[in-house]
Amino acid sequence: MMTNDRALLFVGAHPDDESFGPGGTLARYAQQGVKVYVACATRGEAGTIDPQFFMSGLVTTGDVRWAEMQCAAKALGLSGIFHLGYRDSGMAGSPDNKHPEALCNASTSAVAERIVRIIREIKPQVVLTHDPHGDYGHPDHIATHKATVMAFYAAGETKTYPTAGNPFQPSKLYFNVFPRRFLKFAVRVLPLIGQDPKKFGRNKDIDLTALVGEEMPVNAIIKLDPAALKAKKAASACHRSQLAGGPPRGGMLTVFQRLFGRRDTFTLAFPTGDNKRENDLFEGIP
Template identity: 30%
Template sequence: MVDRPLTLMAVHAHPDDEATGTGGVLARYAAEGIRTVLVTCTDGGCGDGPGGVKPGEPGHDPEAVAAMRLKELAASCEVLKISHLETLGYADSGMMGWAANDAPNSFWRTPVEEGAARLAELIRRYQPDVVVTYDENGFYGHPDHIQAHRITMAALELTGELQPKVYWTTAPHSAMRRFGEAMREFASQSENESGSEPQAAAQDDPAAGQPSQPDAGAELPDMSQIGLPDDQVTTWVDVTAFGAQKYDSLAAHASQSESIFFLHMGKERFTELMGVETFLRVSGPSDGAVPETDLFAGLR
């Protein structure tokens, strides 16, 4: 037990990542009086521009996109009642293999020790009791997610005297199968409504923060092996009561709505699929039994 206000720190790669994987816990714990701190590592400049213009297309201005996404991030934080937002401001690296990976100030090419030192300053300032970030593969292989994992774990080594509980976001295989079914259902409905032929397969990563809206009838990716077997997931947090709030925080990132599959299913279906957030407990002072239902189990 601690004799001071509890603090949750979530370290994410891009604006909107906070909403998908941790929007529920951020909203739930804020409502319980826990201080919530969001650290966003990149500026999101590789996101969609006005009108859905994609990176590399004429009219895409990464600096303008970054400025727009910072405003949307602030709006999302307001929806989730996040106590403190900290932005590291690194350039969005884009997907693995993009030229943006090697752009000046890209997060991917930033030395881990540099990013870790900056994050360590924030950890010492806020002294979080719980820290949440991604696993070593960034959950699905995005370079900025991988780098967020790397600097977080390095920063925790630098601040080893604090020893918070540490979690990595994950998804049980059963949930990923349900996501896949939902995408197929949505694609089928879109085809029936439009009567159009499929144009292209769904791209990006449907359960990892920036899922694409599937084209009608398109061949959809197999997501059943993303995440972990159900019995390896240590922590299952019920955030059903905050489903609408989580949806609204994601919707605050309106400029990216074309690429966020979850926004196309409506609040009720969204809450059905996203009403439990799951994590892998990596370390911390609590040696309590798993599975657990509270990130702060053993701390209060």
């Protein structure tokens, strides 16, 4: 297969997950001529942003964050972005959970159908999404993970979602995993700079200590060259509303990424039964 027949899809929950997560890997493949797409379940409506970000034409938080996503797509060299059409659920227990369009109120099967439609349209050999713990326990990341796994296995079936396009079976499914040594480091260092690792992030609702024990196997390590790192940095900077003021989730991640971000790590979910370490997500695909 020629490189330019290759396509990769990352399915994430919110605008910024693609850049603060596997952005370097997405950029690296785009720079190699792979068509790289991002499907985003929500427009990040539940995030709090400062008033200066509401510029002309950008009325809601979702508008601002989607514009940031378009900026990031350009920086990463993406071939396209999709919105799955749901609303940010916020963290567990927040009032945003009750919104009828919140991702947490949609069935996994309904979300999966929308992902299947995209898979059948763009035909990616490789699909990436959040890990089963939702990175740091965000319900939308967990919901996105579950729907993507269901969609991966359903996309190639003729009888499943028959109105969502012609069957296409991607070859490999990966979960993006934060290196545990990153979390261990964060839990030790945050108290030194006056932050509670149990109340991490812009909304102070992420307990990093709870995640340290959650081990995910690392089956693929993608090293990021200077061009990929530069693109990731530019894409991360696009998410200005998430980087402004206080010690935000994104800003802090940027600091840690400077220490740990020269490679991305992934768990291979399909095909299973092989514990080898890969350094290319397309390894084994003819």
